[in-house]
Amino acid sequence: MNTVAKFVLLTVCLMFAGATCAFAQAKTPRPIQHPVTPENPPSLAQVVALDECDPATFNAALGPDFCKNVTIGAFTTLSDLFAKAAAGTPDPGWDFEPDTLQIKKGTTLSIVDQGGEPHTFTEVAEFGGGFIPGLNAPGENTVPECAGGFSNVAVARTRILQGSQVHITGLSKGTHRFECCIHPWMRVKVEVK
Ligand SMILES: [Cu+2]
Incomplete structure (x- = not known):
């Protein structure tokens, strides 16, 4: 065999080996672990807090500036908010959306x-x-996790101010319940798989 023939044969062999290798890689199962890198951030699930406070x-x-609402024409006055809650029909305009969420462990x-x-977005054992x-x-008592209001640092640190956001990471598998310690009908159940 001359040198050119040997070279061609070698090239063909390498191409075939490469194709086999690529084919083998394609069939390799995707790794279960999903390493978090700047190119591969953890997945994010969003909850939105809404209200219709009348400035x-x-x-x-x-x-001043306690309520900075941008709602047009759908405000609820402070006295109406209390009246509706006392009647057992709290204002649905105060809401976390969605009400239930299924996420994978590791999701922010x-x-x-x-x-x-x-x-507030406060985790509670029971709503x-x-x-x-x-x-x-009517008849509903303050849950232990909300007790003390904002004078309790554990409650204060779950506060979300208007126009801001908080991130919660490291939720364990299972069911987690979150509610607002001010407007306790604002509730979210999070199932972590
Ligand atoms: Cu609230």
């Missing part, structure tokens, strides 16, 4: 306050009342 009545009672929860006033008795459903 005029809320700010008159609670201070991002909670964005798109309402006009502060909320129940918040720390403002007048906003709780």
